[in-house]
Ligand SMILES: Nc1nc2c(ncn2[C@@H]2O[C@H](COP(=O)(O)OP(=O)(O)O)[C@@H](O)[C@H]2O)c(=O)[nH]1
Ligand SMILES: [Mg+2]
């Protein structure tokens with residue numbers, strides 16, 4: 001039989017069989033036990049899990065395989081950390097994950113805030129507006145397809161959105177002042193919930209994706225993960241331009257406001273991190 005691993009509990013996996021949708025509890029065996037089985041894995045199984053199909057990606061924290069879409073959630077409050085957003089976007093492009101930007105708490109957002117956010121990211125990713133408070137998330141629920149997960153700063157409303165979509169209080173909602181997200185929560189479990197044409201990963205206990213992704217990215221490759229830099233990059237004098245100075249199309253585009261200034265500044269910060277990492 002063939003199925004999808006939707007839950008892991010100690011050594012026991014819940015496998016949803018593809019054709020019947022029936023869920024079987026199975027252990028990994030021999031080779032698959034050695035190499036590891038993760039939530040999101042497509043597997044072959046009989047009395048136990050005998051084979052893990054090739055993965056398109058594997059996140060380590062939270063442990064999740066074959067992620068298709070990542071909803072990057074931001075809100076007017078807490079104020080968006082656009083550096084984190086940009087890192088998550090690169091993470092997605094590197095791992096063959098479709099990023100979608102979710103602007104939550106629109107019940108609290110000013111028109112200017114919405115307009116500014118759209119102007120920064122309209123060339124980069126699809127943007128969806130939601131209010132988890134009013135459970136206004138129709139645009140979001142239509143986008144659920146394949147294995148989907150949520151990421152973003154603490155208190156932007158990830159758990160609230162998941163609860164709104166699933167119609168039950170599965171994910172623990174925190175308040176703005178409590179320091180719940182990391183460490184304190186005891187459930188470090190990832191589970192997939194069927195929703196629409198896909199699954200929603202409830203990654204309770206993980207405030208955001210582990211961002212150790214950048215290690216194997218060459219500094220000069222970085223700007224190829226910036227769709228909004230694409231046109232300007234063609235104007236750089238040198239093909240290996242890092243867009244830090246000199247005769248650079250990207251810098252010109254920033255001064256003409258064709259590329260967002262903050263996005264460019266954050267690009268420089270990520271570039272610096274990559275260069276420093278390379279030194280060791
Ligand atoms: N006004 C408003 N508050 C929200 C919205 N979504 C979440 N919140 C509140 O923001 C706080 C953090 O929400 P939570 O879902 O725990 O955020 P998470 O840390 O990203 O999972 C809670 O007090 C929620 O009630 C929203 O759309 N509008
Ligand atoms: Mg949460």
Ligand SMILES: [Zn+2]
Nearest residue numbers: 236241243248
């Ligand atoms: Zn350049």
